[in-house]
Amino acid sequence: MPKVVLVTGMQAAGKSTIAPLLAARMGPPAATLDGDVFYRGVVAGAEVMTPDPSAEAVRQLELRYDASALVAQHYADAGFDFVCSDIVLGDHVERWFSRLHDVDPYLVVLVPSVESIVEREIGRGGAHSYRDWGPSLEDGVRALQAGLDEIPRRGLWLDTTGQTAAETVEAIDLEKARW
Numbered sequence: 001m002p003k004v005v006l007v008t009g010m011q012a013a014g015k016s017t018i019a020p021l022l023a024a025r026m027g028p029p030a031a032t033l034d035g036d037v038f039y040r041g042v043v044a045g046a047e048v049m050t051p052d053p054s055a056e057a058v059r060q061l062e063l064r065y066d067a068s069a070l071v072a073q074h075y076a077d078a079g080f081d082f083v084c085s086d087i088v089l090g091d092h093v094e095r096w097f098s099r100l101h102d103v104d105p106y107l108v109v110l111v112p113s114v115e116s117i118v119e120r121e122i123g124r125g126g127a128h129s130y131r132d133w134g135p136s137l138e139d140g141v142r143a144l145q146a147g148l149d150e151i152p153r154r155g156l157w158l159d160t161t162g163q164t165a166a167e168t169v170e171a172i173d174l175e176k177a178r179w
Contacts, residue, residue: 002076003174004103005083006096009110010145011130012120014160014168018110019085021169026081033071035086038064050132051143065092069099076103090150097179105179107155108172111148116161117141155179 003026007019016034023032041064047057068084075082088096097105112120118137121130130140156177160168 001102001104002079003081003106004072004076004100005081005106005108005174005177006088006093006179007083007085007108007110008088008093008151010112010117010141010148011087012117012124013110013112014120014165015085015087015110017165018108018168018172019083021165022108022172023081023083025169026083026174029079030081030083031075032083032085033068035064035068035084035088038067048132062092062095065096066099069096073100073103076100089147093151106174106177107179108177109148109151109155109157110160110168111157112159113161114138114141114145 005019005022005026007015007022009015016036019034020032023030042060045056047054047060049057049061053061065086065088068086072082072084093107097107118141121137121141130137130144133140133143156172156174158168158171160171163171
């Protein structure tokens with residue numbers, strides 16, 4: 001049975017780097033997708049998620065999650081293991097997995113320290129991804145990080161502070177990540 005892994009966590013936690021490395025370790029055949037593809041796909045009328053999101057922002061977020069679950073299922077139906085990376089929090093995690101059938105589901109939550117995320121965001125330069133979440137970058141990270149507490153405590157939760165991408169992938173034990 002194909003494996004489908006959702007790699008989630010905060011912005012700048014390393015999801016987009018880890019997912020293809022994990023997929024490469026799992027396959028062949030294996031495929032990966034970064035949910036940001038669907039976020040960037042809305043080119044007119046995009047609504048940004050904030051601590052107090054509009055109904056349209058939530059609708060667009062759910063469309064994005066549904067699209068990535070459909071792609072995961074499509075690849076799994078073709079016999080591929082699949083790794084999706086995206087910021088999926090709270091009840092959305094359970095909803096994402098409920099869209100899948102006839103797969104072995106896994107959840108990996110990357111949880112580096114707030115300081116580590118701040119350092120990574122600063123290293124990216126420009127406007128930070130947390131600008132709508134608090135008066136400072138650190139406040140924004142802490143505010144969005146509260147969403148991690150709403151994820152069911154299942155799967156594998158990894159503190160990746162100070163780890164390289166290779167070390168993080170090495171630390172992912174899929175048996176412990178089973179959803």
